[in-house]
Amino acid sequence: MPSPIGHALAGIAVAWGADLFPGNRAWRTAPRTAAWYARAGNGLTLACVALAIAPDLDLLFRGFHRSITHSFVSVGVVAAVAGLAATRARLPGARIACMCAGAWATHMLLDWLAADPSSPKGIQAMWPFNDTWFISDWEVFPGTERRRIFSASSIRLNLATLVRELALMMPLVLGLWLVRVKTLAGLSSELARRHHPAE
Numbered sequence: 001m002p003s004p005i006g007h008a009l010a011g012i013a014v015a016w017g018a019d020l021f022p023g024n025r026a027w028r029t030a031p032r033t034a035a036w037y038a039r040a041g042n043g044l045t046l047a048c049v050a051l052a053i054a055p056d057l058d059l060l061f062r063g064f065h066r067s068i069t070h071s072f073v074s075v076g077v078v079a080a081v082a083g084l085a086a087t088r089a090r091l092p093g094a095r096i097a098c099m100c101a102g103a104w105a106t107h108m109l110l111d112w113l114a115a116d117p118s119s120p121k122g123i124q125a126m127w128p129f130n131d132t133w134f135i136s137d138w139e140v141f142p143g144t145e146r147r148r149i150f151s152a153s154s155i156r157l158n159l160a161t162l163v164r165e166l167a168l169m170m171p172l173v174l175g176l177w178l179v180r181v182k183t184l185a186g187l188s189s190e191l192a193r194r195h196h197p198a199e
C-alpha cells in the first residue's frame with residue numbers, strides 16, 4: 001500500500017486538477033503577491049490532502065482495515081457531507097463535493113494499484129454489499145511495511161516506495177501546478193477587467 005506521502009500528493013493533484021475545470025472557481029484564485037498557502041488553494045487544498053490520507057485512520061480499529069473507509073459507500077458519504085457543508089458556507093456545493101469525494105477516491109485507487117504484503121490483499125471496495133477484496137496486482141507502488149519500521153528490510157521497502165511515489169506523482173503535481181497558475185491567472189485578470197472595464 002502507498003505511504004501517506006503518496007496519498008497526500010494524490011489529494012493535491014485532485015484539488016489542483018479540479019481548478020482546471022470551468023465553472024464557479026474564481027474564488028480559488030489568489031494574486032501572485034499572496035502567500036503561497038493562498039496561491040495553493042487554502043484550506044480546501046489542505047482538506048483534499050487530509051481526505052486522501054484519512055481512509056487509513058481505520059488502522060485504529062482492529063479488523064476494519066481497508067473495508068468501510070475503502071468502499072464506494074464512504075466516497076458517497078464524503079460527497080454528501082462536503083456538499084452540504086459547502087452549500088451552508090455559500091460555496092459551490094457540487095464542485096466541492098466532487099473535489100472532496102475525488103480526493104477520498106484516490107486513496108482507494110492508489111491502494112488498488114499498490115502491492116500488498118498482507119492477507120487478504122486489497123480493499124473491500126463494495127462493502128457492505130459484497131465482501132470481495134479488490135487489487136489490480138499491477139504493483140505500481142511497492143507497498144509499505146508498518147511493522148518493525150526501524151528494521152533494515154522495512155526501511156529498504158518504505159524508502160523504495162517513497163522514491164517510486166515521488167517519481168510517479170511529482171511530475172503530475174508539478175505539471176498541474178504550472179497549468180493551474182496559468183489558468184487561474186487568466187481568470188483573475190478577466191475578473192479584474194470585468195470590474196474595471198476602463199483599465
Ligand SMILES: [Zn+2]
Nearest residue numbers: 001055056111
Ligand atoms: Zn488505505
